Amino acid sequence: xxxxxxxxxxxxxxxxxxxxxxxxxxxxxxxxxxxxxxxxxxxxxxxxxxxxxxxxxxxxxxxxxxxxxxxxxxxxxxxxxxxxxxxxxxxxxxxxxxxxxxxxxxxxxxxxxxxxxxxxxxxxxxxxxxxxxxxxxxxxxxxxxxxxxxxxxxxxxxxxxxxxxxxxxxxxxxxxxxxxxxxxxxxxxxxxxxxxxxxxxxxxxxxxxxxxxxxxxxxxxxxxxxxx
Ligand SMILES: *[C@@H]1O[C@H](CO)[C@@H](O)[C@H](O)[C@H]1NC(C)=O
Ligand SMILES: *[C@@H]1O[C@H](CO)[C@@H](O)[C@H](O)[C@H]1NC(C)=O
Ligand SMILES: *[C@@H]1O[C@H](CO)[C@@H](O)[C@H](O)[C@H]1NC(C)=O
Ligand SMILES: *[C@@H]1O[C@H](CO)[C@@H](O)[C@H](O)[C@H]1NC(C)=O
Numbered sequence: 001x002x003x004x005x006x007x008x009x010x011x012x013x014x015x016x017x018x019x020x021x022x023x024x025x026x027x028x029x030x031x032x033x034x035x036x037x038x039x040x041x042x043x044x045x046x047x048x049x050x051x052x053x054x055x056x057x058x059x060x061x062x063x064x065x066x067x068x069x070x071x072x073x074x075x076x077x078x079x080x081x082x083x084x085x086x087x088x089x090x091x092x093x094x095x096x097x098x099x100x101x102x103x104x105x106x107x108x109x110x111x112x113x114x115x116x117x118x119x120x121x122x123x124x125x126x127x128x129x130x131x132x133x134x135x136x137x138x139x140x141x142x143x144x145x146x147x148x149x150x151x152x153x154x155x156x157x158x159x160x161x162x163x164x165x166x167x168x169x170x171x172x173x174x175x176x177x178x179x180x181x182x183x184x185x186x187x188x189x190x191x192x193x194x195x196x197x198x199x200x201x202x203x204x205x206x207x208x209x210x211x212x213x214x215x216x217x218x219x220x221x222x223x224x225x226x227x228x
Contacts, residue, residue: 020051021051022048022049022050022051022052022053023051023052023053023066024088025052025053025061025066025067025068025088025089026048026050026051026052026053027048028068028085028086028088028089029046029053029056029059029068029071029089030046030048031083031085032082032083032085032086033046034083035080035081035082035083035085036078036079036080036081036102037078037079037080037101038076038078038080039077039079040076040077042057042058042073042076042077042078043056043057043058043073043076045057052066053068054066057073058071058072058073058076059071059072060072060094062091065091067089067090067091068089068091068092069091069092069093069094070092070093070094070095070096071089071092071094071095071096071097072094072096073096073097073100074096074097074098074099074100074120075098075099075100076100077100077101078097078100078101078102079100079101079102079103080102080103080104081102081103081104081105082097082102082104082105082106082107082110082126083107084107084108084109085109086107086109086110086113087107087109087110087111087112087113088112089113090112090113090114090115091115092113092115092116093115093116093117093118094116094117094118095110095113095116095118095119095120095121096118096120097120097121097124098120098121098122098123098124098144099122099123099124100123100124101124101125102121102124102125102126103124103125103126103127104126104127104128105126105127105128106121106126106128106129106130106131106145106150107131108131108132108133110131110134110137111131111133111134111136111137112136113137114136114137114138114139115139116137116139116140117139117140117141117142117163118140118141118142119137119140119142119143119144119145120142120144121144121145121148122144122145122146122147122148122168123146123147123148124147124148125148125149126145126148126149126150127148127149127150127151128150128151128152129150129151129152129153129155130145130150130152130154130155130158130169131155132155132157133157134155134157134158134161135155135156135157135158135159135160135161136157137161138160138161138162138163139163140161140163140164141163141164141165141166142164142165142166143158143161143164143166143167143168144166144167144168145168145169145172146168146169146170146171146172147170147171147172148171148172149172149173150169150172150173150174151172151173151174151175152174152175152176153174153175153176153177154169154174154176154178154179154184154198155179156179156181156184158179158183158184159179159181159182159183159184159185160182160183161182161183162182162183164183164186167183167184167187167191168191169191169192169195170190170191170192170193170194170195171193171194171195172194172195173195173197174192174195174197174198175195175197175198176197176198176199176207177198177199177200177207178192178198178199178200178201178202178203179200180200180201180202184202185201185202187202188202188203189202189203189204
């Protein structure tokens with residue numbers, strides 16, 4: 001029966017629920033938490049009963065709209081993986097998850113966090129490649145992926161990141177030629193230490209052709225050397 005009185009209370013009640021409900025960014029963080037293995041219970045204050053996640057451990061919000069601005073959870077002994085849900089945090093500027101025990105892939109959806117300026121994922125067990133559309137993160141200043149188990153080629157799109165001023169891909173298993181243009185021509189060998197199958201000018205290691213000859217020889221002798 002929806003008498004006027006009942007309707008009134010239904011409206012009051014649903015308005016109340018609305019005002020108490022956790023923000024969408026808060027719900028997204030709970031999705032991220034769900035894919036992590038928080039053995040030390042460091043995220044125990046991430047609870048659905050809050051209105052927003054702005055006081056949660058490791059979280060900083062933008063002042064006006066209370067969207068999530070930073071995730072700072074280094075040295076938390078977090079296992080598990082980074083959920084693709086992270087792509088929904090469209091106002092995220094800093095992601096610091098270094099020195100944990102994260103496994104799995106760096107989700108492609110991270111490229112939807114178009115305000116990202118700093119990404120610190122050093123010293124985890126992340127696998128797979130660098131998302132190829134990482135070049136979409138045009139505001140990126142800092143990218144530290146060192147000391148993981150990442151593989152594959154270094155995506156050329158990194159060269160488009162004109163604001164990039166710190167890059168560290170050291171101690172992984174990257175391979176192939178380091179693209180040498182744009183931002184990627186600025187970083188030297190100390191950005192690539194310990195990736196034995198990388199080659200290129202930045203690390204003073206010529207790439208070989210399939211015949212075993214250096215692909216880039218200084219002069220026209222390359223034709224002779226290749227027996228042409
Ligand atoms: C979480 O980590 C603990 C300790 O490393 C491990 O024993 C447990 O199996 C992990 N749980 C899951 C669901 O991976
Ligand atoms: C991201 O980059 C890919 C390829 O680099 C491009 O196709 C896509 O349109 C870009 N997305 C956005 C939102 O800029
Ligand atoms: C980087 O290259 C320079 C030579 O240009 C060399 O002196 C230095 O030892 C190299 N550093 C590393 C970490 O390989
Ligand atoms: C990158 O990380 C490696 C290993 O952690 C470190 O030795 C190197 O100095 C770092 N490079 C830069 C440019 O900071």
